Amino acid sequence: MAEYLLFATERYGLPILGPLAETLQAAGHGVHALLTRGAAGCALPAPVRSVDVRQAVALRPRAVFSAANDVPTFVSGAKVQLFHGFNVEKRSDARGHFRVRGVFDLYCTQGPATTAPFRALAEKQRHFAVVETGWTKLDPLFRGHDAEAAALRAPAAGRPVVLFASTFTERLSAAPHLHAAIAAEVARGDRYWLLTLHPKCPPALFERYRALAGPNAAFVETEQLVTAQRAADVLLADTTSVVSEFVVQRKPVVTFRNRAPKPHMIDFDDPADLPDRLARAFAPGAELRQAIDAYAESIHPCRDGRASERVLAATEALLAGELGVLRRKPLAGWWRGLQLRRELGYWGR
Incomplete structure (x- = not known):
């Protein structure tokens, strides 16, 4: 059994993380959630355990799944971006959906419209991988609830x-x-x-x-x-x-x-x-x-309600080295990690 961490900064992240939590639990893994900012005080259904930042660090998770723009880089494990929404062109690509912040190892994209731009960015920057999995939030939409x-x-x-x-x-x-x-x-x-x-x-x-x-x-x-x-x-x-x-x-x-x-x-x-x-x-x-x-x-061409399973498979492929060797993260990622440390009040190793 492995331990995994879910990360969200707003309430709207919970429906994105929930289906993945169910998939991880069904596979026999331990699932924990670090919920901050607007999501602080919220919780995912048991047996997901809410943790604070020090507990998250001590957990040493195999991977951290984020439904936010950021992820705590000082927590161990692969850093996986799940996205908190589709690209609806609220902002330019440089500031919006396709902004690469230098903190994620893997982007789990929703469909061709998202996958192609991120793969082009990955080929250029080489410090993250991209796998089209579908979006975990929509799993319940297709599971017949x-x-x-x-x-x-x-x-x-x-x-x-x-x-x-x-x-x-x-x-x-x-x-x-x-x-x-x-x-x-x-x-x-x-x-x-x-x-x-x-x-x-x-x-x-x-x-x-x-x-x-x-x-x-x-x-x-x-x-x-x-x-x-x-x-x-x-x-x-x-x-x-x-x-x-x-x-x-x-x-x-x-x-x-x-x-x-x-x-x-x-x-x-x-x-x-x-x-x-x-x-x-x-x-x-x-x-x-x-x-x-x-x-x-x-x-989002996938309509089978199994995006969470594909996210987990893609993460395991990343950890097994099957998605290639990634370059070191840029300084921008280090700076964002420092900002998140300050926000969460964590300065340990």
Whole structure:
């Protein structure tokens, strides 16, 4: 039996780490979690054990799996990047999804759209390996957790279900702009709504959307997001990565002022147009369905719910030297490790 460490800095990392924890436990391994910043005080289901930074170092794990941009480089073991979302082009490649921070040994990519750019970077920089595994967060989406989704959908009583999700980035968030339009749709009652917000959204915004809950709507927490995606027929969102997560199910998405609208989205910029855009989503034409299929294949073609197994296999291949010899990490990685030491208050060896 080997010991493994899971690392997250925000609550939204927990659904990414959870399926991998189950896979590690099923293989007989010990699983521990170091949860900091916005994830501090949270926990993964037992028997995953939450540890502090000193316990994490003493653990000497075989690998550290990160659902964050960083990873504690001073903890032993292979450092594996799982990603905390899809590339939704919120920022330029140099600052966003394809930014290499010099701290990871292995990038477990989600699909061709992510794999190709990271492999090009790996060939140039040579201090990390890349394996396309699919995304652990989506394992439950394809494993048929129908009972949980059915329970979330039950209050709809046969009505179509819309999921609303919004990013926390103020300049991109639909939540402040669409509240009145969504409230009108909820009040009409011909569809049932599942409402959720990014954990970093302002508390006042949470209060406004929670207040819409009733016979025609429910507010769902971040940990329920994958189940909510499975339960919903259509997604309403903005530039959140939930758009990509939802599309891999081959379901329509309506986006409000998306930063980089694509053919698979029904994008709009006037809240008054919401009813029309929802109507289009519930009756998608052949062209839209083809665009949805093509995009889903490019970002996450695997639909078997076994990404976590492939992540573990890729990590073992890395440790066995099967992915080649890696160069030493750049100084930028050392500096980021120093910053994380300071944040976590750890200065031991």
